[in-house]
Amino acid sequence: MNGVHDMGGMHGMGPVQEQKNEPVFHEQWEGRLFALRRAMGAWRKWNIDVTRHEVELVPPADYLRMSYYERQFVAFLVLLAKRGFITPKELDAGKPALGSTVAVPALTVEKAAALIAKGAPASRDVPVAPRFETGQRVRARNINPVGHTRLPRYARGKLGTIDRDHGVFVFPDTNAHYLGEKPQHVYSVRFAARELWGQQVAQQDSVYLDMWDDYLDPA
Amino acid sequence: MTTNRRDFLSAAVTAAGAALTPELHHTHDHEHQAVPSDLALRVKALESLLVEKGLVDRAALDTLIDAYEHKIGPRNGAHVIARAWADSAYKQRLLTNADAAIAELGYGGMQGEHMVVVENTPEVHNMIVCTLCSCYPWPVLGLPPVWYKSAPYRSRSVIDPRGVLSEFGLDLPADVEVRVWDSTAELRYLVLPERPAGTAQLSEEQLAALVTRDSMVGVAKVAPPQAGVSA
Numbered sequence: 001m002n003g004v005h006d007m008g009g010m011h012g013m014g015p016v017q018e019q020k021n022e023p024v025f026h027e028q029w030e031g032r033l034f035a036l037r038r039a040m041g042a043w044r045k046w047n048i049d050v051t052r053h054e055v056e057l058v059p060p061a062d063y064l065r066m067s068y069y070e071r072q073f074v075a076f077l078v079l080l081a082k083r084g085f086i087t088p089k090e091l092d093a094g095k096p097a098l099g100s101t102v103a104v105p106a107l108t109v110e111k112a113a114a115l116i117a118k119g120a121p122a123s124r125d126v127p128v129a130p131r132f133e134t135g136q137r138v139r140a141r142n143i144n145p146v147g148h149t150r151l152p153r154y155a156r157g158k159l160g161t162i163d164r165d166h167g168v169f170v171f172p173d174t175n176a177h178y179l180g181e182k183p184q185h186v187y188s189v190r191f192a193a194r195e196l197w198g199q200q201v202a203q204q205d206s207v208y209l210d211m212w213d214d215y216l217d218p219a
Numbered sequence: 220m221t222t223n224r225r226d227f228l229s230a231a232v233t234a235a236g237a238a239l240t241p242e243l244h245h246t247h248d249h250e251h252q253a254v255p256s257d258l259a260l261r262v263k264a265l266e267s268l269l270v271e272k273g274l275v276d277r278a279a280l281d282t283l284i285d286a287y288e289h290k291i292g293p294r295n296g297a298h299v300i301a302r303a304w305a306d307s308a309y310k311q312r313l314l315t316n317a318d319a320a321i322a323e324l325g326y327g328g329m330q331g332e333h334m335v336v337v338e339n340t341p342e343v344h345n346m347i348v349c350t351l352c353s354c355y356p357w358p359v360l361g362l363p364p365v366w367y368k369s370a371p372y373r374s375r376s377v378i379d380p381r382g383v384l385s386e387f388g389l390d391l392p393a394d395v396e397v398r399v400w401d402s403t404a405e406l407r408y409l410v411l412p413e414r415p416a417g418t419a420q421l422s423e424e425q426l427a428a429l430v431t432r433d434s435m436v437g438v439a440k441v442a443p444p445q446a447g448v449s450a
Contacts, residue, residue, distance in 0.1 A: 039276070103274050104273055205399075211404070
């Protein structure tokens with residue numbers, strides 16, 4: 001979707017402000033939320049692309065006003081309700097509905113440790129032929145899907161070169177909508193900065209984006 | 220006080236087939252105040268609810284928080300960089316198969332399943348961003364700082380990397396090539412910074428102590444050892 005999350009190249013956001021000796025979590029609730037999201041993710045009722053898209057659906061004015069963790073919280077509440085984990089009544093009351101069943105947590109301490117150590121690879125060991133090879137000239141497709149995509153607006157329609165093939169990965173545009181993983185090759189694609197931004201930028205500079213087969217056409 | 224957020228939540232959840240009506244009073248006008256914020260209370264209430272329903276285990280939450288607050292952070296990445304500086308065979312492995320090379324030192328896992336390491340030289344400067352969200356290599360750098368997740372960094376790094384670097388105090392010569400890596404997929408990037416001058420005698424541990432988080436994101440260089448600190 002052409003949302004405000006797709007920020008690459010926008011102006012007017014102000015200077016980058018670095019905080020010295022910044023804590024990992026600025027407030028305790030941020031850490032609790034961070035962990036809650038992983039613990040609920042272990043139920044496998046959604047995937048990482050679903051969670052990213054849910055954050056993108058936060059309306060633009062709210063998205064820009066909120067902190068990172070505030071956005072995550074709002075999107076998390078919506079997702080919990082959508083997938084039937086909690087009801088509005090339960091959230092208001094702060095306790096489970098009378099007579100509701102008690103589950104056994106999906107994420108145990110042991111599984112949390114394994115998740116931290118191993119993660120959840122997005123690569124897929126399936127025989128899918130690459131559509132492009134290293135060094136090939138490509139053009140990013142000019143697509144404007146209303147759903148989730150990882151093809152930023154600033155690269156659409158632009159000419160680039162395949163820098164390397166990373167192998168086969170889950171395709172977010174379908175996976176974010178529970179429409180399957182549609183595994184395909186992901187490449188680092190090099191775009192000259194001038195192709196993206198015009199003649200005012202340095203001639204030798206470039207931006208590399210990771211792109212799936214479905215984002216590219218031969219040029 | 221704005222009601223936008225409450226309206227949004229109602230609308231969003233109505234669309235989801237439910238009628239969630241949380242009272243989200245928190246606004247940015249009085250953020251980070253001393254009393255527990257509304258959000259702190261709301262997250263606490265949500266945690267209690269999920270625990271009571273048997274959906275989450277508090278001890279598992281503590282395990283996750285402890286790992287990212289105390290165990291996983293940029294010292295891991297600094298260890299990797301120092302090893303690459305000290306051992307050229309390791310450096311080659313790191314640049315050609317980062318996952319395996321990083322795993323040699325015991326690091327890896329969530330949000331670092333597919334790593335790529337890019338090398339800074341006097342001619343080429345690499346920097347990392349995620350314009351679409353906030354992707355970052357957790358196993359080697361920990362969770363990202365606020366500036367990395369902020370709109371200014373995400374919006375400007377790709378169109379004006381030299382301006383952004385300048386704000387970090389790094390003014391690159393005009394003839395250096397800048398490569399910006401936008402983390403649009405599940406690949407996670409780590410910059411191998413240039414080894415500073417005057418470090419030939421340093422041990423791997425001493426080298427690691429020089430390496431900063433910012434240098435591994437590519438928004439800073441590694442400074443030479445200060446006088447009196449070197450071996």
